[in-house]
Amino acid sequence: MNYWLMKSEPDEFSFADLQRAAQPCRWDGVRNYQARNFLRSMQSGDLFLFYHSSCAEPGIAGVGKIVHEAYPDPTALDPQSPYFSAKASNEKNPWCAVDVSAAHSIARLIPLTELRQLNGLEALALVQKGSRLSVMPVTAEQWHIIAALF
DNA sequence: GCCAACGTTGGC
């Protein structure tokens, strides 16, 4: 089983939204090749840290799990979608999505400022200067350091 | 709202 971290703007889709959902939710709209490649590596059952970005309190809001591996992202083909991509066609869609559900809630949001202070997370792209990667792997070691705060 | 840093585009 692998661990991941994925960012979402809570104004768009928050961890609470995922918890409220009756069914698995599609994690779509990823339009960066490096992030896309990580989506493709995901397996059903993997856990991920649900990170809130571009908001008043950036940080980890909860834990989700992957319930369906990567498949072509339909929003890339939808001209009405903000994630529409002229590069994509039915025959050849470079973008993909996964399905996720909430795994468990955590006692409090763990702020980015606190994550930056932890030892052992230096290699995590999230805390590296200038990094904008929205989907990234988390090692078991990194996961346990963070999970100790749940 | 500001701005640093990044990824992408497109001219050459």
Place this chain on the structure above:
DNA sequence: GCCAACGTTGGC
């Protein structure tokens, strides 16, 4: 293939 210009991300 280089690189300047541009658009986007995302913390502050």
